Amino acid sequence: MDKGIGQKIPRLVIAAPSSGSGKTTFSMGLMAAFCRRGLKVQPFKVGPDYIDPAFHTGITGRNSINLDGWMLEEPVLRQLFAKGSQGADLSIVEGVMGLYDGYGADPMEGSTAGMAKILQAPVILIMTIDAMAASAAAIAYGLKEFGPVNLKGIVINKPSSPHHYQIVKDAIEKYAGVQVLGFLSKTTDIELKSRHLGLVQSSETENLPEIVDVLADLIEENIDLDLLLKVAEDASPWEFEIPASPDIRKAEFKIAVARDQAFSFYYHENLSMLCRLGAELVFFSPIRDKALPRDSCGIYIGGGYPEVFAPEIAANTALMQDIKEKAEQGMPIYGECGGYMYLNKNFTNDAGEIFPFVGIFDGEAVMTNRLQNFGYLEVLGLTDTVLFEKGERIKAHEFHKSKILRTDDNFCMQGEKVKNGAKTQWHCGRKYKNVFGMYPHIYFPANEKFAINFVRHCREYAGLR
Numbered sequence: 001m002d003k004g005i006g007q008k009i010p011r012l013v014i015a016a017p018s019s020g021s022g023k024t025t026f027s028m029g030l031m032a033a034f035c036r037r038g039l040k041v042q043p044f045k046v047g048p049d050y051i052d053p054a055f056h057t058g059i060t061g062r063n064s065i066n067l068d069g070w071m072l073e074e075p076v077l078r079q080l081f082a083k084g085s086q087g088a089d090l091s092i093v094e095g096v097m098g099l100y101d102g103y104g105a106d107p108m109e110g111s112t113a114g115m116a117k118i119l120q121a122p123v124i125l126i127m128t129i130d131a132m133a134a135s136a137a138a139i140a141y142g143l144k145e146f147g148p149v150n151l152k153g154i155v156i157n158k159p160s161s162p163h164h165y166q167i168v169k170d171a172i173e174k175y176a177g178v179q180v181l182g183f184l185s186k187t188t189d190i191e192l193k194s195r196h197l198g199l200v201q202s203s204e205t206e207n208l209p210e211i212v213d214v215l216a217d218l219i220e221e222n223i224d225l226d227l228l229l230k231v232a233e234d235a236s237p238w239e240f241e242i243p244a245s246p247d248i249r250k251a252e253f254k255i256a257v258a259r260d261q262a263f264s265f266y267y268h269e270n271l272s273m274l275c276r277l278g279a280e281l282v283f284f285s286p287i288r289d290k291a292l293p294r295d296s297c298g299i300y301i302g303g304g305y306p307e308v309f310a311p312e313i314a315a316n317t318a319l320m321q322d323i324k325e326k327a328e329q330g331m332p333i334y335g336e337c338g339g340y341m342y343l344n345k346n347f348t349n350d351a352g353e354i355f356p357f358v359g360i361f362d363g364e365a366v367m368t369n370r371l372q373n374f375g376y377l378e379v380l381g382l383t384d385t386v387l388f389e390k391g392e393r394i395k396a397h398e399f400h401k402s403k404i405l406r407t408d409d410n411f412c413m414q415g416e417k418v419k420n421g422a423k424t425q426w427h428c429g430r431k432y433k434n435v436f437g438m439y440p441h442i443y444f445p446a447n448e449k450f451a452i453n454f455v456r457h458c459r460e461y462a463g464l465r
Contacts, residue, residue: 029215047096182223301339
């Protein structure tokens with residue numbers, strides 16, 4: 001693997017003091033504004049997120065890549081960033097939560113600040129200043145001095161008036177020593193709707209192009225884009241490992257991937273890795289399609305919102321019967337989070353309505369009023385499945401409010417997490433023949449064996465060596 005000595009990658013990390021401060025809105029507008037200027041913008045997202053990257057991808061036309069400082073080792077993160085940035089004029093990394101919020105009490109582990117340090121990237125802070133004046137300078141000063149981040153600019157979010165903005169700007173520049181680059185004004189035209197697991201998906205957002213245009217207009221009118229671009233271009237030369245060109249196999253078999261409004265949570269690198277290993281991905285809709293794509297040799301059903309679209313999913317009995325028949329024939333099937341719910345017998349919503357699902361597993365998916373096993377964890381295989389062999393591990397993430405009611409204790413994996421020095425373990429996951437389902441979301445770059453195992457089973461089903 002070659003070294004890139006002193007290579008220039010113009011780059012910015014977008015951060016905030018806390019969640020809900022406008023990172024996604026600002027990042028979207030910034031990407032759109034720079035794309036308007038004719039720049040090729042490469043988006044990234046810190047942490048285990050599916051919804052924000054979909055917005056990024058729609059705006060820039062380039063697949064947004066997740067950079068998770070807990071699930072992935074630093075060399076892998078650097079390689080993903082270097083590979084993704086190839087051919088781009090500017091790389092924009094949207095952070096996660098508050099600047100120093102990550103996994104546990106360590107402010108640099110899994111945080112935006114930790115990622116900025118790994119990428120040696122300048123940080124731009126978006127800061128909401130409701131009911132604040134000079135106190136905003138104290139917050140900015142504290143964030144600047146707390147850790148090893150290169151805070152190069154601040155954007156003010158939702159000042160109440162031009163006078164309010166000027167007071168806060170003067171205070172921050174005088175007492176925190178950080179340049180204020182402009183503001184994002186209050187408007188109801190750019191609000192993104194939310195639901196129980198975060199923002200509504202880009203595919204469901206009404207008038208998204210108009211919202212993006214308004215955002216880009218606001219950015220161009222009120223923020224110094226020339227200075228922002230200069231900050232990005234002046235980022236320190238970065239010595240990074242240039243990933244060797246992988247031995248990409250030509251497509252030899254098909255994996256059917258569920259993708260519609262109900263199932264859309266996929267890391268780009270997960271799909272890309274399956275392709276590099278020899279799979280052709282063919283997409284289908286559990287809501288609309290009556291049968292799987294022809295000649296499929298495996299099925300991948302990711303997460304999403306099956307609970308929101310349960311009536312439409314349950315009405316498509318023909319596809320569910322097709323999937324169940326393929327399971328009986330030994331086709332490899334992997335269901336993750338929402339996909340795992342879909343493979344069970346039925347789903348019960350908050351109102352007590354019951355909807356029949358595929359029924360490969362005899363469990364019942366039910367909604368609860370709180371997050372279940374929320375956060376990072378490590379998955380340990382207890383028996384061989386299409387995804388892992390007994391004893392193999394991978395770091396993962398869970399984010400769901402449903403749970404599976406089951407009558408058996410035939411568990412095939414163990415979840416583990418350490419919190420406040422104490423280890424918590426629980427059994428989970430189910431298999432039937434070559435079907436495997438679990439709630440944890442996994443990122444194949446964290447352990448490529450999981451992708452290799454799945455592809456091997458699909459190849460075997462296709463009759464290939």
